[in-house]
Every structure is written in C-alpha cells, then in structure tokens.
Amino acid sequence: MSESRLWDDVDAYFTTHLSPDDDALAAARRESDAAGLPPVNVTATQGKLLQLLAQIQGARTVLEIGTLGGYSTIWLARALPADGGRLVTLEYNARHAEVATRNIARAGLDALVDVRVGPALESLPKLADENPPPFDLVFIDADKGNNPHYLEWALRLTRAGSLIVVDNVVRGGRVADADDTAADVRGTRAAIEMIGSHPRLSGTAVQTVGGKGYDGFALARVLA
Ligand SMILES: C[S@@+](CC[C@H](N)C(=O)[O-])C[C@H]1O[C@@H](n2cnc3c(N)ncnc32)[C@H](O)[C@@H]1O
Numbered sequence: 001m002s003e004s005r006l007w008d009d010v011d012a013y014f015t016t017h018l019s020p021d022d023d024a025l026a027a028a029r030r031e032s033d034a035a036g037l038p039p040v041n042v043t044a045t046q047g048k049l050l051q052l053l054a055q056i057q058g059a060r061t062v063l064e065i066g067t068l069g070g071y072s073t074i075w076l077a078r079a080l081p082a083d084g085g086r087l088v089t090l091e092y093n094a095r096h097a098e099v100a101t102r103n104i105a106r107a108g109l110d111a112l113v114d115v116r117v118g119p120a121l122e123s124l125p126k127l128a129d130e131n132p133p134p135f136d137l138v139f140i141d142a143d144k145g146n147n148p149h150y151l152e153w154a155l156r157l158t159r160a161g162s163l164i165v166v167d168n169v170v171r172g173g174r175v176a177d178a179d180d181t182a183a184d185v186r187g188t189r190a191a192i193e194m195i196g197s198h199p200r201l202s203g204t205a206v207q208t209v210g211g212k213g214y215d216g217f218a219l220a221r222v223l224a
Pocket residue numbers: 040041042065066067068069070071072073090091092093096118119120121141142143
C-alpha cells in the first residue's frame with residue numbers, strides 16, 4: 001500500500017470515530033463542491049482540532065482569514081457560546097462568501113458569524129477601526145504570501161493569551177528551502193521566523209499527514 005493511501009485510510013478511520021460530519025458539515029462540503037469551489041478546506045480531523053483548540057482556549061471571539069465555503073468556520077463557530085460568541089471571517093472571493101453564507105445559515109450559525117467580503121488586507125483595517133474586543137483565537141488560512149501581514153494584524157487584534165493558528169505551513173517541504181522565491185514559501189517562512197523571533201509570540205509548527213497528504217500548521221500564543 002502506498003504511504004498516501006495509508007494516510008487516507010487512517011484519516012478515514014479517525015474521522016469515522018472522532019469527527020464525523022453531521023448533516024450541516026456534509027451539506028457544506030456538498031454545496032461547496034457543487035458550486036465549483038476548490039476542495040482546499042481543512043479535513044474533518046483538522047476541523048475538530050480547531051474546534052477543540054477554541055474550546056480549550058475558552059474562546060468567545062474568533063477571527064478567520066480565508067473562509068472558502070465555511071467548512072472550518074462551522075467547526076470553529078460551534079465552539080463559541082450561543083450568547084455573546086462572535087466569529088468574523090474574511091473572504092476575498094464573493095462567490096465563495098456567498099456559498100459560505102448559505103452553509104453557515106444552514107448550520108444555524110448565522111447569528112454568530114459575520115462573513116466579510118474583500119481582500120483581507122482591506123477588511124482588517126476596517127475591522128480594527130471598529131475597536132472590536134480582542135479575538136481569543138485567529139485562524140490564518142488564505143493567500144500564504146500575506147501570512148506575515150496577517151500575523152501582524154492578528155497581533156493587533158488579540159490579547160495576551162490569545163492563540164494564532166497558521167495553516168498549510170509545509171508547502172510540500174519547500175518551506176525549508178531558503179532559496180525558494182515563490183510567494184507562498186516566502187510568506188510562510190517570514191511568518192514562521194516572525195513567530196520564532198517576536199517578543200510577543202511563543203510558537204511551534206507541526207508537520208502532519210492525512211486525507212490532504214503532507215502538510216502542517218503553526219501555533220502561536222500571544223504573550224503580552
Ligand atoms: C484554503 S481556503 C480556506 C479554507 C477554509 N478555511 C476551510 O478550511 O474551510 C483559502 C481561502 O482564502 C481566500 N483568499 C485568498 N486570498 C485572499 C485575500 N487576499 N483575502 C481574503 N481571502 C482570501 C480564497 O478565496 C479561499 O477561499
């Protein structure tokens with residue numbers, strides 16, 4: 001059996017027992033596929049991890065950068081208290097945001113979730129101008145070249161003790177190549193190095209295998 005087939009089988013087994021899609025999550029995937037959105041959402045086991053992180057964090061407020069069809073949004077929003085919880089999710093593509101808005105409403109989460117359309121680097125200053133309460137968790141999962149800018153914004157919009165999660169930091173292993181000039185690799189390396197050197201951050205990165213192949217994520221705690 002090939003290694004990746006093995007990863008798929010193990011992920012399917014874990015998903016069946018630990019993080020099966022319910023109707024709303026399955027519908028979110030199905031409607032995203034039907035609308036032609038790229039299948040680059042987190043896996044179910046990763047969605048459950050995000051939900052657990054938000055719960056461990058006691059999160060009341062979550063900021064997500066990169067909505068797609070709202071699959072990760074639903075996992076995260078379900079960790080929030082029904083009274084007073086809030087999730088703001090930023091999406092560049094109006095079509096993706098439209099599909100996500102329907103998926104989130106079908107999951108009964110529209111009162112908690114605010115989908116904002118536009119380039120995140122335009123939405124973030126507008127969000128900051130509203131002086132929102134600090135976000136307890138930020139999930140960064142959009143255009144990887146802008147990861148260091150998203151990390152800067154996450155620092156401005158969080159508090160000591162907040163958690164920042166950056167997805168897809170392995171880039172097929174290219175993240176280790178200092179000579180790779182691709183925007184995604186440069187952006188990811190800059191974010192990793194910023195987590196390592198910033199006085200307000202303590203973080204790590206974890207390589208993963210599973211239904212989406214070889215990947216990984218970074219976690220950073222805001223210190224002050
Ligand atoms: C990997 S997908 C997000 C997947 C989603 N978090 C999930 O797991 O279900 C990345 C999304 O970021 C969006 N995106 C790309 N560039 C962006 C930008 N500059 N601002 C906001 N969103 C952007 C893409 O349109 C895409 O929908």
